[in-house]
Amino acid sequence: MAKKRDYSTMSASAPSPYIGMFEQFRTELDEHYDRRERIIKASRDITAASKKIIFTLQRIRQLAQPLSPHIVKGNQQYYDAISTQFAAVSKDLQGLNAHRYARQISGGCQEYIEAATFQHYLTTANLLPYSDAAAQMRLLDATGVGVELSVEDYILGVYDMTGELMKFAITAMATSGTLPTPSTSSDAPQKVEADADVASDKRNVLTDLRELRSALEALDPGLGPFAKEAEKKMEVMRSSVEKVERALYGLTVRGAERPKGWMPDVMDGGRGLEVEG
């Protein structure tokens, strides 16, 4: 080993002529890595706050009703947190950089859209359209330019929202024995089993879920990273719809036998990929 130094001394003395060039690269790359990390962190915080909003919303049992004051109040802090995070990184996501860090902010955007579309559905029984969702998200950065919502993140968020609709539907069925419907929620809840109302064209969470499913199935995601993600979420969504269908089947067949408050075990399935056998 010692011998190796005989010839290497000639290079050890002179500093590399490329150091100056690399110092410049270092400055640029540091800037890029710092920005990327800020965005990743914001995205994580937005995801966490959105999950909490969704969790609170899952306590709701009725459809097309305004949010109760304690839910609005309880969720305010999470909306504030999301606002803060979007505002913190909106400058990092402009111009040339708008798409550069799309992958880093995508998770937060999707989760936020999941919460926003879920809340919109609960209060209006309608799907929050892309343009409204994008406007809403931009407004979260009240003083700044806002963060642009991509069509892809919107769609992926809607995919995730179907999982929340599944939980909402099943919890409602388990606790009240009915599938929430937009038209009857203000009146006395209608029993699903009565007169095979299920088969009629009346809207309820399940018919909406099915409609969403067929709309998402009709969507051609093209090729690329978005298509791959959409494909994964498609499986989860299909099994969500099926879980509600199974629960409704159980409710229709066993209806009266079912003890009040009994919960189907599909509840645990959550957003997992597993379709129970």
Next chain:
Amino acid sequence: MASATMQTGIFEDLQRKIDEDTAIKDALRDIVQSLEKQDRNTQSTLSRVHSTPPAKLGGIIEAAQSSIQEEIQIVRQLEVVASQHPYYKFNYAWTRQMQDVCYSILLCGYLGGFGKPASGQLLTIEEVGGLMGVPVNLKERDAFHLTIEEYLLALVSLIEELSRLARNSVTLGEFRRPLQISQFVKDVHAGFQILNLKNDALRKRSDGIKYRVKDVEDVVYDLSLRGLLPKD
């Protein structure tokens, strides 16, 4: 009052947007594929350097340069199409191929191409961008350009190729070149060492440089042990 159905028709609008992007990707793919094809041609020319004595490199360099000129024409076409869209939205579609073009230019330049007076020179990112006719390292303006990452990844490829060339030079009886390569590889390695790389492709690829440095050192060591190094 809730509407009769959910407004799922709004997906039609989104489908149109997705389809537009798909059409752009298709157009880009055609250009990128022809770029890839042309670069294979350049690489196949340049690979003859492993079996050609340095004195006879002239023809190879000339052929490689004219093939690279063809590549640059395609890069220009790419620039025209890509410039119509946000740069980073589609840059994944061409970043590999831009690295490859950059690498071909770097290798050709190292061997003495592009008017470099002698071999063993590193073309800077600005020089490469100048040859390609595209801007480099844009920070504000959203336009087609060569990124730092692409340049650095191409530089890693150059190091890998040169470590192979060091061994093959010995086989050709050329004992001066391994020394030159050893110095060059060490200098570039020293540069990479001052970067604060995070876990990404650049980090992964540049981690391998130290092994290439050692490979070339081993060649020089073998030569020195046998007294085969040129005396001056």
